[in-house]
Amino acid sequence: MNSLSTKSNFVDLAQHLTEGITSGRFPVGTLLPTEMELCNHYATSRHTVRAALHELQQLGLVSRKKNVGTRVESSRPTNEFRPSLASVDDLVQFGSTHVRKTQEVIREKIEGDLANDLRCKTGSTWLRISSLRMDSANDRLPVGWTDVYIEPAYAEIGEIVRHSPGILISTLIETRYGRRIEQIQQEIRAVTISEPMAHALQVTAGATALKIIRWYSDAAGDIFEISVSIHPAERFSVSMLLKRS
Numbered sequence: 001m002n003s004l005s006t007k008s009n010f011v012d013l014a015q016h017l018t019e020g021i022t023s024g025r026f027p028v029g030t031l032l033p034t035e036m037e038l039c040n041h042y043a044t045s046r047h048t049v050r051a052a053l054h055e056l057q058q059l060g061l062v063s064r065k066k067n068v069g070t071r072v073e074s075s076r077p078t079n080e081f082r083p084s085l086a087s088v089d090d091l092v093q094f095g096s097t098h099v100r101k102t103q104e105v106i107r108e109k110i111e112g113d114l115a116n117d118l119r120c121k122t123g124s125t126w127l128r129i130s131s132l133r134m135d136s137a138n139d140r141l142p143v144g145w146t147d148v149y150i151e152p153a154y155a156e157i158g159e160i161v162r163h164s165p166g167i168l169i170s171t172l173i174e175t176r177y178g179r180r181i182e183q184i185q186q187e188i189r190a191v192t193i194s195e196p197m198a199h200a201l202q203v204t205a206g207a208t209a210l211k212i213i214r215w216y217s218d219a220a221g222d223i224f225e226i227s228v229s230i231h232p233a234e235r236f237s238v239s240m241l242l243k244r245s
Contacts, residue, residue, distance in 0.1 A: 009220065011222065017056060018056065021075055022176070031069040034069060035050065051219075059180060077175055102130070103200075104128070109124070127158060128148070129148045131161075143235050145197060151224050154176075189212075191210075193230065211231075213228050214229075
């Protein structure tokens, strides 16, 4: 088992153990090292180890039983983040009928107005994945344009995205690294479409659009993905049902 270079928090530890499971280093049916062995190996606390194992359990990768240990149950997460019409989960995607048509994958230094929009540090570098969102039943007109920003450490996801047009980027990150969405914050603004964007979306420059920014956080509260979507007004709407509690 490879050790981490620095003292890990539970998110790092969960990611490292997930990679060990998905790579086959910890085969399905075998037991993970004990809590104390993990504490000693990673030079971390028992609280951190238990939090990391809880994340793996939430992903469906392991089961835990007293006096038995932590058993590997699956080599892939079995509780992928799926939208529900009855919860905030439906913020993560437009619907199962939409697919992603990747346009560009590039590292970008975030500065100026974009840094303000993303609420990230000026000069920080993110991997940007730009794509058109298409309706599979009618691929002539895009539903919108989305720029997804993820941590540069997940650069290999960029290539995987091109071959997985129907899978959420957040789901790809969860499957590969075990970093699970705990919370999403969404902001919606009314904007006009710029000339370059108008060409891509096949609308007139200056047309009205919805700009939706979403911040994806893990269990530690750290943001690891940000998406910025532009939707021509006549092709997209946001609908919510609010009930008295």
